[in-house]
Amino acid sequence: MPEGRRVEISVPALARVEGEGALALRIQNDRIEHLALSIFEPPRYFEKLLEGRDPQQLIDAVARICGICPAAYQMSASQAIEDAFGAEQDGWVRAMRRAFYCGEWIQSHALHIHLLAAPDFLGYESALAMAAEYPDALRRGLQLQGLGNELMRLFGARSVHPIGVAPGGFHRAPDPQAVSALLPRLEAALAEAEALLAWTAALPLPQQAQDFVSVALRHPEEYPLYSGRIVSSEGLDIAVSEYEMHFEEYQRPHSTALFSRLQGRDYLVGPLARLNLNQDRLPSPVAEALARTGIAFPSRNMFHSIVARAVEILLALHEAVRLLRDYHPPKVTAVSLTPRAGVGYGATEAPRGLLWHRYRFDEAGRVQEARIVPPTSQNQARIERDLRESLESFGLAHDDEALRLRAEMVIRNYDPCISCATHFLRLRTERR
Amino acid sequence: MAVHKFSSCDGCQLALLNLGESLLALQEAVEIVHFLEAGPSDPEAPVDIAFVEGSISTAEEAERIARVREHSRYLVTIGACATSGGLQALRNLDRSERAWREAIYARPEFIDSLDQATPVREHVAVDLELWGCPINGRQILGAIASLLHGVPPIEDADKVCLECKRQGRVCTLVTRGVPCMGPVTHTGCGALCPAFGRDCYGCYGPAENPNGDALARRFEGLGLLPEAIARHFLFIHSHAEPFRTVGTAWRAQREKDDA
Amino acid sequence: MTEAWLPREAEVVECVAETGDTHTLRLRLTDPARHDAYRFAPGQFNMLALHGIGEVPISIVSDIEDVRLFDHTVRAVGRVTRALVRLRPGDRLGVRGPFGRGWPLAEAEGRNLVVVTGGLGCAPAVSVIRHVLRRRERFGRLTILQGVKHSNDLLWRGQYEAWAREPDTQVLLAADVATPDWPWHRGLITELFEQIEDALAGSLAMMCGPEPMMVAAGRMLLERGMAGPDIYLSMERNMHCGIGQCGHCQLGPHFVCRDGPVFAWPAVASLLGIRGF
Amino acid sequence: MNQSGFLPRADLQRLIDRLRREHADCLGPQVRDEAIVFASLERAEQLPFGYLDRQRPGSYRLEFGDSERAFAWANGPQALKPLVFEPEQPMWHSVRDPDGSLQFHPVPAKPSSLAVIGVRACDLAALALQDAHFLEEPGDPWYAARREGLFLVAVHCTHPAETCFCASTGDGPSCGAGFDLALHELDEGFIVEVGSDAGQAVFEALQTLPVAPGQRAAAEAQQARAAEVQQRRLPAPARLAELMQAATDPHWEEVAERCLSCGNCTAVCPSCFCHRHAETPALDPSRSGHARVWDSCFSAAHSLLHGRPLRAQTAQRYRQWLTHKLAGWQVQYGRIGCVGCGRCISWCPVGIDLTAEVDAILGEVHD
Ligand SMILES: Cc1cc2nc3c(=O)[nH]c(=O)nc-3n(C[C@H](O)[C@H](O)[C@H](O)COP(=O)(O)OP(=O)(O)OC[C@H]3O[C@@H](n4cnc5c(N)ncnc54)[C@H](O)[C@@H]3O)c2cc1C
Ligand code: SF4
Ligand code: SF4
Ligand code: SF4
Numbered sequence A: 001m002p003e004g005r006r007v008e009i010s011v012p013a014l015a016r017v018e019g020e021g022a023l024a025l026r027i028q029n030d031r032i033e034h035l036a037l038s039i040f041e042p043p044r045y046f047e048k049l050l051e052g053r054d055p056q057q058l059i060d061a062v063a064r065i066c067g068i069c070p071a072a073y074q075m076s077a078s079q080a081i082e083d084a085f086g087a088e089q090d091g092w093v094r095a096m097r098r099a100f101y102c103g104e105w106i107q108s109h110a111l112h113i114h115l116l117a118a119p120d121f122l123g124y125e126s127a128l129a130m131a132a133e134y135p136d137a138l139r140r141g142l143q144l145q146g147l148g149n150e151l152m153r154l155f156g157a158r159s160v161h162p163i164g165v166a167p168g169g170f171h172r173a174p175d176p177q178a179v180s181a182l183l184p185r186l187e188a189a190l191a192e193a194e195a196l197l198a199w200t201a202a203l204p205l206p207q208q209a210q211d212f213v214s215v216a217l218r219h220p221e222e223y224p225l226y227s228g229r230i231v232s233s234e235g236l237d238i239a240v241s242e243y244e245m246h247f248e249e250y251q252r253p254h255s256t257a258l259f260s261r262l263q264g265r266d267y268l269v270g271p272l273a274r275l276n277l278n279q280d281r282l283p284s285p286v287a288e289a290l291a292r293t294g295i296a297f298p299s300r301n302m303f304h305s306i307v308a309r310a311v312e313i314l315l316a317l318h319e320a321v322r323l324l325r326d327y328h329p330p331k332v333t334a335v336s337l338t339p340r341a342g343v344g345y346g347a348t349e350a351p352r353g354l355l356w357h358r359y360r361f362d363e364a365g366r367v368q369e370a371r372i373v374p375p376t377s378q379n380q381a382r383i384e385r386d387l388r389e390s391l392e393s394f395g396l397a398h399d400d401e402a403l404r405l406r407a408e409m410v411i412r413n414y415d416p417c418i419s420c421a422t423h424f425l426r427l428r429t430e431r432r
Numbered sequence B: 001m002a003v004h005k006f007s008s009c010d011g012c013q014l015a016l017l018n019l020g021e022s023l024l025a026l027q028e029a030v031e032i033v034h035f036l037e038a039g040p041s042d043p044e045a046p047v048d049i050a051f052v053e054g055s056i057s058t059a060e061e062a063e064r065i066a067r068v069r070e071h072s073r074y075l076v077t078i079g080a081c082a083t084s085g086g087l088q089a090l091r092n093l094d095r096s097e098r099a100w101r102e103a104i105y106a107r108p109e110f111i112d113s114l115d116q117a118t119p120v121r122e123h124v125a126v127d128l129e130l131w132g133c134p135i136n137g138r139q140i141l142g143a144i145a146s147l148l149h150g151v152p153p154i155e156d157a158d159k160v161c162l163e164c165k166r167q168g169r170v171c172t173l174v175t176r177g178v179p180c181m182g183p184v185t186h187t188g189c190g191a192l193c194p195a196f197g198r199d200c201y202g203c204y205g206p207a208e209n210p211n212g213d214a215l216a217r218r219f220e221g222l223g224l225l226p227e228a229i230a231r232h233f234l235f236i237h238s239h240a241e242p243f244r245t246v247g248t249a250w251r252a253q254r255e256k257d258d259a
Numbered sequence C: 001m002t003e004a005w006l007p008r009e010a011e012v013v014e015c016v017a018e019t020g021d022t023h024t025l026r027l028r029l030t031d032p033a034r035h036d037a038y039r040f041a042p043g044q045f046n047m048l049a050l051h052g053i054g055e056v057p058i059s060i061v062s063d064i065e066d067v068r069l070f071d072h073t074v075r076a077v078g079r080v081t082r083a084l085v086r087l088r089p090g091d092r093l094g095v096r097g098p099f100g101r102g103w104p105l106a107e108a109e110g111r112n113l114v115v116v117t118g119g120l121g122c123a124p125a126v127s128v129i130r131h132v133l134r135r136r137e138r139f140g141r142l143t144i145l146q147g148v149k150h151s152n153d154l155l156w157r158g159q160y161e162a163w164a165r166e167p168d169t170q171v172l173l174a175a176d177v178a179t180p181d182w183p184w185h186r187g188l189i190t191e192l193f194e195q196i197e198d199a200l201a202g203s204l205a206m207m208c209g210p211e212p213m214m215v216a217a218g219r220m221l222l223e224r225g226m227a228g229p230d231i232y233l234s235m236e237r238n239m240h241c242g243i244g245q246c247g248h249c250q251l252g253p254h255f256v257c258r259d260g261p262v263f264a265w266p267a268v269a270s271l272l273g274i275r276g277f
Numbered sequence D: 001m002n003q004s005g006f007l008p009r010a011d012l013q014r015l016i017d018r019l020r021r022e023h024a025d026c027l028g029p030q031v032r033d034e035a036i037v038f039a040s041l042e043r044a045e046q047l048p049f050g051y052l053d054r055q056r057p058g059s060y061r062l063e064f065g066d067s068e069r070a071f072a073w074a075n076g077p078q079a080l081k082p083l084v085f086e087p088e089q090p091m092w093h094s095v096r097d098p099d100g101s102l103q104f105h106p107v108p109a110k111p112s113s114l115a116v117i118g119v120r121a122c123d124l125a126a127l128a129l130q131d132a133h134f135l136e137e138p139g140d141p142w143y144a145a146r147r148e149g150l151f152l153v154a155v156h157c158t159h160p161a162e163t164c165f166c167a168s169t170g171d172g173p174s175c176g177a178g179f180d181l182a183l184h185e186l187d188e189g190f191i192v193e194v195g196s197d198a199g200q201a202v203f204e205a206l207q208t209l210p211v212a213p214g215q216r217a218a219a220e221a222q223q224a225r226a227a228e229v230q231q232r233r234l235p236a237p238a239r240l241a242e243l244m245q246a247a248t249d250p251h252w253e254e255v256a257e258r259c260l261s262c263g264n265c266t267a268v269c270p271s272c273f274c275h276r277h278a279e280t281p282a283l284d285p286s287r288s289g290h291a292r293v294w295d296s297c298f299s300a301a302h303s304l305l306h307g308r309p310l311r312a313q314t315a316q317r318y319r320q321w322l323t324h325k326l327a328g329w330q331v332q333y334g335r336i337g338c339v340g341c342g343r344c345i346s347w348c349p350v351g352i353d354l355t356a357e358v359d360a361i362l363g364e365v366h367d
Helices: A055-065 A071-086 A093-120 A135-156 A178-202 A240-244 A271-281 A286-294 A300-324 A373-393 A400-410 B011-017 B021-029 B058-069 B079-084 B089-091 B095-106 B138-146 B160-166 B173-176 B212-221 B227-233 B241-258 C032-037 C077-085 C123-134 C157-166 C189-196 C209-221 C263-270 D009-022 D119-135 D140-149 D196-208 D213-228 D237-246 D251-258 D264-269 D313-333 D354-362
Strands: A006-011 A020-028 A030-041 A215-218 A229-232 A246-248 A261-262 A342-350 A353-361 A367-373 B003-006 B045-051 B072-078 B128-130 C006-018 C021-031 C045-050 C052-060 C070-075 C090-100 C113-118 C144-150 C170-175 C204-210 C231-236 C262-264 D006-008 D025-032 D035-040 D053-054 D059-064 D088-096 D104-107 D113-121 D150-155 D181-186 D189-194 D275-281 D287-294
Touching: A020 A373, A030 A373, A055 A071, A055 A367, A071 A093, A071 A342, A071 A353, A093 A135, A135 A300, A135 B021, A178 A286, A178 B072, A178 C077, A215 A271, A215 A342, A215 A353, A229 A240, A229 D354, A240 A246, A240 A342, A240 D059, A246 C157, A261 D053, A271 A300, A271 A353, A286 A300, A286 A367, A300 C113, A373 A400, B003 B011, B011 B021, B011 B072, B011 B079, B021 B138, B021 D088, B045 B138, B045 C144, B045 D287, B058 B072, B072 B079, B072 D237, B079 B089, B079 B128, B079 D313, B128 B138, B138 D275, B160 D264, B160 D287, B173 D059, B212 B227, B212 B241, B212 D251, B227 B241, B227 D251, C006 D104, C021 C032, C021 C090, C032 C144, C032 C262, C045 C070, C045 D053, C052 C077, C052 C090, C052 C123, C052 D251, C052 D275, C070 C077, C077 C170, C077 D088, C090 C170, C090 D104, C113 C123, C113 C209, C123 C144, C123 C157, C123 C204, C144 C157, C144 C262, C157 C170, C170 C189, C189 C209, C204 C209, C209 C231, C209 C263, C262 C263, C262 D313, D006 D009, D006 D196, D009 D025, D009 D113, D009 D150, D009 D189, D035 D150, D088 D196, D119 D140, D119 D150, D140 D150, D150 D196, D181 D196, D189 D196, D237 D313, D237 D354, D251 D354, D313 D354
Parallel strands: B003 B045, B045 B072, B072 B128, C113 C144, C113 C204, C144 C170, C204 C231, D025 D113, D113 D150, D150 D181
Antiparallel strands: A006 A020, A020 A030, A215 A229, A246 A261, A342 A353, A353 A367, C006 C021, C006 C090, C021 C070, C045 C052, C045 C090, C231 C262, D006 D189, D025 D035, D053 D059, D088 D104, D088 D287, D181 D189, D275 D287
């Protein structure tokens, strides 16, 4: 009987939106014979429960798909509503949505870098365990995260399930006094974010080149966040409404989350994909800070995602400062919408990547049908492939514990969703 | 202390992770033995306080919550999902779970799911419920601070209106005729929506002694159709009895009108 | 303005476990000058403040002449009281008071007294009974009536037995439901009034306990010839400030904390027994 | 008759400037969130010139017309109450030392200095009621400090709302006492009246013009009209005292069908004073705070007794409110607790009208 062990890693919470996951790994003759990242998402059936809701309830409901990136859901949905009702957003509302969204990027990226990813690279169980050795880095991270939350609160009263977004804009313009109180703090944080970028670049990141397709939005002038066309590193360049003609969602028996593929292949969305495709859209101070790290983008090292996140924190701070610098509350904070029957599309760049929505509305403006493709499911197939390649190049002869840690590190690097990116409970290796 | 997650969006756990420096202070006041998002992982360890996020919507979750109860001296639910089933409990209304599963998933047989998403209270005894979708840092810190003194926190189940007025907000229902749920909604958020000039949509669940019938009649007077009234009550806390009763009554009204 | 709203630090000197959930706390204000100046009347109460937990009104049960310590007998029923009975000698808490109007003891001198209590032992009444027994010569006959739902609910059973042995004192106890060893009356407290040996006209009554019991007992006393203004009762309402500011203890036109807790029958008779008043 | 003079409309700014110089802040009515509220006032133009309020049970709407006047409206959602009786006021904080000893540190009352323009007769009457409550020994130091620092410029009401009934309670529409200065607004300006020594000093500095007899007559006429147009009324106090005997009236249950028990009426009422004490423990167990916070007799917590609310039902809560306000108050403070401002009618989300409920219970019929 050949000696065998079976690797089975179960992720406590990994999902299309949320959920339970497990990684099954079977190694035979030092080859990965079977690798499946399974997601047992307790289904929450959002697409169905949105049916019949009016635009405001739609905005309030989709936030609840994810507590970590509710603004992303609200922004994609708002776009789709306006698309369906034929209202183009420009000017104040568009600018402020971008500022609001920047808050979420700062918050989410700072959380991921400090509380989730960094302990992996520095060899800690958790960020709290890291606190003794790296108190300043952790404090800086928590402060940036807090600042992102405050930026969100300016527009949404709270950073989880914000309440300020109205169909067509915002319920209330931020109070100028609150803006002028926050602005200097955002400015002061620029230096912190630059230091953070240098810090991430200096982390002992594994070096490993992979071949993957990047997908992200691309905008004529801006670093993509709130809008743009969907492009890929393989030359794809389509309108948001054309998504379904090129991307396909499919189901696999081991997972309740849907997988995505682009022309039959897995692909990457998220910070690294965005930066790889949009480096030329970085404002020059950010580009210069990135250049100083000495890391070349586009990068084929998946672990440079953490650096990309730091770049995006710096970018989001720059953007927020730029957008809020000459702040004046407008008379009207939301364009009035006239509901009509039709289909609307929306796509924005959530912290974790492309977030695509499509809704069909009835003539009263109520949702008849909804489809939402979150970044985590788009990355799922990519994570599986990455795991296979990473573990093989890491060396399958490593013991179970080392394999588990490496696998966790690979998955967390995608920041699939906060709870998804934490710890595996069990590891079962099968070797034959 | 432990933090457990069931079917949810993770937003309530963020009330802890968004505490900033207080998170470090918290770590000094209590020993966190299980909190996956923050790192510590030991779900079976006995604890004094267990915070539970999320509703129970699979067979596995029903088993797991029973184990959590066994290990915990004081079990506190956090947020709408754990306390009233949350948004996903909308499927409980007409037992539409199967139909929805088939509509969303090409291979519904792969999906393991109960036909209802239910609050923790329907499975095990709960010592304290923190309402809110999401709960905020003040609530959870307040609860921990009281528990550190060996007593449960004061249960404040007043209506949002009272806080709205303490904050000096101008009533949106009275000045603009919007259907504000504040008069039947549990306090705790700080009256955020009226502060932003909009109507409360009830994300903190039913307050004590709510008169949903009277408020629904008022909404009708403001020009809302029965289905719209129903949807106001059947939203984030559709499984909470006082909201469910009013909402389903108005939905039945709509169906009668349609017939 | 006096700082009646600010607690002063007190130390628990002694804890006496009366029953499982009822403890007597013997306190001393840590500021000796304040402690020496502290005076109260039977029937008055203090606000006891627990750091980090909250404040509740608790009657003072010690004797007015015991200047060494003042006592509170606390029954654990909720958040604050449960924490109060956990206190141990040396622990600190805050005290505000004394507040309210106590029993009309000056008026009671020289007269026969009827003390009617109900429910689970009643601290304000205990304090007045002790007061009378210690100054036996100043008062007439003393009749004590106490009713409980179940015989096991009776606190201080030994105490009642001891009181019954005192001169010029009659103790009448009733339990709606009783264990076989209950030597006293089975049934309602109101059925005991026939057994009162003294004429009620000219006597003075003091009552405390559940409101329905006090309503029934008050009517009984009136029927048997006692004058309305000679019947006194100690009321309970929710209290936060104890000084007539917070509004919680309102009972019709009265602030129970300031105008009471002890009221003469005519002041509250029309409001008693109305549910939710 | 108090000393008085005429201030042309264009000179109103001089009054504001003077008040701003003498006080830490000067508040005046301004349009915010679709209502007229008190906010920091720098320029006269910030006043709600041209605005009218349309108040009905459960409804408040502002209309903008071509009126020249700044005070052609009745009242906004709040009177002076939040300025003197803070919605949340820390009272003390306690510190437990490592040796177990406890210290209670009082939160000192800060001296305050605030001028308010545009105060109504009902607001003044309600302030007097709150004074009677909060300044009575042992008293509330935070209230006292804020009250002490108030300088009040009242405006006699010329445009009562449909919900007003101050004429029937005897508290308006004209301001009787309790102000430092009072204004009659006329189309061309204001008649300024002196009500206190502090007011006198400001008055002298204003160097007003003499009041023309026609101006005085116009002011009197508009005051008389303002009383006449009021549609609602309360019965006389003696009659209201009978509410205390109506405790078992079936009408309380009828009101409870409609009442949300949300507490809005008590929060907007300028005389309601109920507050709870809230302990606010810090995460660091050695520190804790204690604050007084607005409460309402419509909340369950208000009547907790042995862990259960004494007034669990809405009917009992509404009865508590109305009987206390209109009957119990007479014994406690020598008058009813209502000043006829009508706020509880307008700002009740479902538009319950206390005057109608009182009539239904007392069987009162008005012509
Ligand atoms: C004048 C007076 C004298 C009293 N004397 C005694 C005594 O000698 N011994 C004794 O054991 N009890 C006494 N009580 C009752 C005691 O105050 C309550 O049992 C206690 O307040 C309950 O608080 P809790 O936090 O333990 O209970 P919970 O039920 O958790 O109460 C929560 C809150 O409700 C309020 N509350 C509940 N019940 C009452 C109440 N009865 N009175 C006022 N507020 C209340 C308090 O604000 C309390 O913080 C007296 C009450 C009054 C009014
Ligand atoms: S806005 Fe809503 S919560 Fe505020 S007082 Fe009005 S009804 Fe109540
Ligand atoms: S006002 Fe209502 S909907 Fe808004 S945050 Fe508060 S409870 Fe939630
Ligand atoms: S009871 Fe109503 S009308 Fe009377 S003073 Fe209060 S809010 Fe105004």
